[in-house]
Amino acid sequence: MTRLRLGIPSKGRLQEETIAWFGARGVTIARTGAGREYAGRVEGAPELALVLLAAAEIPGELAAGRLDLGVTGQDLVREEIPGWAERMEELAGMGFGFADLVVAVPAFWIDVRDMSDLDAAAAAFRARHGRRLRVATKYRRLAREFFRRHGVADYALVDSAGATEGSVKNLTAEAIVDITSTGETLRDNHLRVLDDGLILRSQATLFASRAGRDTPERRALRIALAARLGLAAPAGA
Structure with a gap:
């Protein structure tokens, strides 16, 4: 089954507030790994597969298309990714991490x-x-x-x-x-x-990559997820 890869911060307050943000929109994110293992699951959004990464790693993974979606700071994206607006899109400011x-x-x-x-x-x-x-x-x-x-x-x-x-x-x-x-x-x-x-x-922001493989199935997944989260569909979806 094709799913969209969502990267979120692997620890700390940014992770906690990201989980709360998705939870308020009916999408439950939970850690599943034991100890320091970075693993998790998503409930309420079958189109998503979860990836836990350091917030500083997420901009590069989005730019390379290895993540479809990611939560990280606008400062990190603008610092790390030249011409960032051509390689990813801001879907939503999340109201924390200011x-x-x-x-x-x-x-x-x-x-x-x-x-x-x-x-x-x-x-x-x-x-x-x-x-x-x-x-x-x-x-x-x-x-x-x-x-x-x-x-x-x-x-x-x-x-x-x-x-x-x-x-x-x-x-x-x-x-x-x-x-x-x-x-x-x-x-x-x-x-x-x-x-x-x-x-x-x-602030912490939900970004969508413009670099991933584009197929009718993936476009449909992006539209479905945007509707679930109450967001406008990503450009080109």
């Missing part, structure tokens, strides 16, 4: 309020120190595009392998680009979001 991707600087930089100020500060930093101002992030693509749109050039992105918010305090960067939900961690680390430093508002 986070903002922002540019933040040390709170004591009182003269740096927006991206134009940051551009001037970066130029002054290079003139004074002989190197570019470092910006720590896990979101290199989105950061680079945002800085280019704002005309900021004298900076260097540095990879953040751990807690990005601690990079300035640890003297491995002068500013950061990172995800925040409440801003509390930024404040705890004496950082402040620039007035125009919002790069992206993200």
